[in-house]
Amino acid sequence: MRKIIHIDMDAFFASVEQRDNPELRGKPIAVGFDGPRGVVSTASYEARKFGVHSAMSIAKAKQMCKNLIIVPSRHETYKQVSQKVHAIFQRYTDIIEPLSIDEAFLDVTENKKGIVLAQDIAREIKQSIKDELQLTASAGVSYNKFLAKIASDYRKPDGLLTIHPDRALDFIDTLPVEDFWGVGPKTLQTMHKIGIFNGKQLRACSLTHLTEVFGKAGPVFYNFARGIDERPVENTRIRKSVGCEQTFLEDISKKSAIIIELYHTVLELLRRIDKSGFRGKTLTLKIKYDDFSNITRSITTNKILTQKSDILPLAKQLMNQANTSAKAIRLIGLSVSNAEDTQKAPQWVEGELEFEEWD
Incomplete structure (x- = not known):
């Protein structure tokens, strides 16, 4: 049985800014460009209480939180901190798959320290991040990537959740379908139309029906509803x-x-x-x-x-x-x-490619 950990830094950019500037601690802040077309990159948890979230316009964020402090992005600083986080990961395994600057999968089935329980490794990593970088991270532990990622989101911030194979289906049964990996707004709307609102209802659908409705994503949803995800943690990612x-x-x-x-x-x-x-x-x-x-x-x-x-x-x-x-x-x-070398289709997110913004 594989042992997979998903680590997700909590409100990463905002937390770095609050760490580096004590005057910002405990206050609602948003990282982004403070202009008429500015967009929130990351919001602190204090700002999230007012409904401020990433990808929201700065103008709307200010309306929702009157005391919101806008902090300019420092991408080079965030990159340097991310490298230090990954250095901590490497104490335990070399099988690391970065998803973005602030999250990654780790395969610790065979780890450098010979620790039996992946949960203990996740706990040590979280503590090292807190002690050495004065930041918090949330961790999810399970036997595949799908469940590990969901687990890391479940108790944020500073959370740790393990989904054991024996309890996976019970956990999935109550999981809203919008929390499933790959279910965006359009897919969610379709699922609701055909009466699928949680993992148990999704598992009741046949493979044939899911494939007819969702195409290539149908078998993926079919397997996820059964706690199946065979994708390995890949420490080399091909640019798509x-x-x-x-x-x-x-x-x-x-x-x-x-x-x-x-x-x-x-x-x-x-x-x-x-x-x-x-x-x-x-x-x-x-x-x-x-x-x-x-x-x-x-x-x-x-x-x-x-x-x-x-x-x-x-x-x-x-x-x-x-x-x-x-x-x-x-x-x-x-x-x-x-x-040219892979001839693979690009990774789509609800019909849209991920782009990088420029000034």
Whole structure:
């Protein structure tokens, strides 16, 4: 039986800011750009009590929390702290799969210290993070990645939960389907329409029915409802895509302005492609409108997309498909995926690729 730990730093960016500035401790803060188009990157737990959360506009966050303090991001600092957290992980195992700057999976089935219980390892890691970095982390322990990740979210902040194989199905039975990995707003709406609200109801659905309704995700949900997840912890992650997005200071609607901003986004994408060395064949356009609705459009070619002469015409083609005359545009993003060496489809999150924002 595998022993998997999922570690998730608590309100990471905000906690680092409160640690480094004692005047911010105990106060509601949000990390992000304090401007008309600023977005909350991370909110402290004091701010979350007022309903402030990541990806919320700074303007709305200020309305919800009148005493909210906005703190500029210090990405280099967060990166350095993350490296120190990973150094603690490496005392126990080299099989580490980072999910982002503030969370990771660890396979401790065979660990460097010969500790029998994964729960004890998770407890030691949490204590080391607290003692050495003055930060807290939440940990989930189980026999697969799906359950370990859910467990780490269950008792935040500073939580530790172990889901034992003998109790996994009972735990899953009461788990709301929105807490299942891969269930976003659209999938959740569909599940509710067909009468699935928790893990027990999901497990009652046949594989055939779930596949008919959810396609390739159907077998994944079928297995998750049974506590099955065979994915290994991978200490090398293959880059699936490279992308960028830009939020405008003011919404744009004129065709000429859209084309100009699209051109600048293409140039930024080319810079990131050149820096990463990524070679992909699928171009994806993401648009966020002034009402915060999103659309994505993709096109796959036989060419490796590394040149402006190839990417710009495709980007314009996708923009024409998007019917931009209907609404003003708040954000434009572009991404290249479908890597030449793996030929795998990009990782989708409810129909959208994850992009990295740029100024």
